[in-house]
Amino acid sequence: SQTIHQWPATLVQPVGSPLSLECTVEGTSNPNLYWYRQAAGRGLQLLFYSVGIGQISSEVPQNLSASRPQDRQFILSSKKLLLSDSGFYLCAWEGGGLVNTGELFFGEGSRLTVL
Amino acid sequence: AQSVAQPEDQVNVAEGNPLTVKCTYSVSGNPYLFWYVQYPNRGLQFLLKYITGDNLVKGSYGFEAEFNKSQTSFHLKKPSALVSDSALYFCAVRDPGDKLIFGTGTRLQVFP
Numbered sequence: 001s002q003t004i005h006q007w008p009a010t011l012v013q014p015v016g017s018p019l020s021l022e023c024t025v026e027g028t029s030n031p032n033l034y035w036y037r038q039a040a041g042r043g044l045q046l047l048f049y050s051v052g053i054g055q056i057s058s059e060v061p062q063n064l065s066a067s068r069p070q071d072r073q074f075i076l077s078s079k080k081l082l083l084s085d086s087g088f089y090l091c092a093w094e095g096g097g098l099v100n101t102g103e104l105f106f107g108e109g110s111r112l113t114v115l
Numbered sequence: 116a117q118s119v120a121q122p123e124d125q126v127n128v129a130e131g132n133p134l135t136v137k138c139t140y141s142v143s144g145n146p147y148l149f150w151y152v153q154y155p156n157r158g159l160q161f162l163l164k165y166i167t168g169d170n171l172v173k174g175s176y177g178f179e180a181e182f183n184k185s186q187t188s189f190h191l192k193k194p195s196a197l198v199s200d201s202a203l204y205f206c207a208v209r210d211p212g213d214k215l216i217f218g219t220g221t222r223l224q225v226f227p
Contacts, residue, residue: 006158043219044159044205090158102147102166104215106158 002027006091006107013114019064019078021110023091026072030096033074034104035066038088050074051096086114117142119208121218128196129226136191136221138206148189149207149215150180159205165189176200196225 003026013019025031035047046059048066056066063082067075074091088111092104118141128134140146147166151159163174170182180191191204206218 042203044217046214049214088156092159102209102211103149103161103164104159105161106151108158109156111156 002093002105004091004093004105004107006089006110008110009108011110011112013081013112015083015114016080019076019081019085019112021076021089021091021112023074023076023107024072025093028072028093028095030071031093032096032100033068034092034094035074035076036090036092038090038109044090048076081112081114083114086112088112117146117208117210117213117216119206119216119218121204121206121221123221124219125222125224127224127226130198131195134191134193134196134200134223134225136204136206136223138189138191138218139187140189140206140208141187142208142210144210147209147211148180148182149209150174150178150189150191151205151207151217152176153203153205153220155202162191162204196223198225198227201225 006023032051034049036044038044050056050068064078088109090109091107094104120139149164150162152162153159162178163172165172165182173179178193180189182189201224203220203222205220207215209215
């Protein structure tokens with residue numbers, strides 16, 4: 001069966017420090033991968049998605065970047081965090097190409113607090 | 116362009132009573148429709164989806180949803196609510212081949 005892992009689960013960082021959140025998927029190949037941010041426990045904002053290694057699409061101009069160095073690894077980064085980067089970050093995957101069944105499967109999230 | 120609306124920020128229901136969480140959508144073609152649930156400080160969990168076929172879709176934890184094409188709605192329902200159903204519920208829609216679009220979420224509070 002497929003599983004998705006995100007870490008760290010919780011992170012407290014000072015303003016101006018770097019960020020790296022990691023997401024890996026197991027049990028599938030060539031997944032489409034997504035990073036979302038959820039502010040104040042409500043709506044989801046799509047940040048990045050990727051359909052393959054090295055292929056990143058950015059949905060919203062941010063102080064953030066994403067990379068996909070391996071097929072099942074998706075990394076969210078920042079060189080210098082802002083207070084507004086605080087939030088709950090969710091990674092998600094779906095089957096790529098013909099194995100896509102329409103729904104996304106989410107990780108457990110990473111809560112980032114920038115002080 | 117596709118969009119989805121959840122008109123209620125919060126729904127309150129007594130335990131044992133039926134519950135409904137509303138969702139309406141707008142897409143250019145035949146929609147794929149989804150419901151997710153989120154418990155505090157957790158990721159979203161997939162509940163059910165409608166792709167094609169029977170308009171009444173059954174999902175996890177006793178939830179079901181009815182696809183109504185004429186009203187462009189996909190309301191989530193459960194015949195008898197549990198306190199443990201209290202959570203944040205998201206409706207989502209996608210045109211085939213396009214990205215998933217989420218609603219703003221509805222907080223369900225079930226009172227004992």
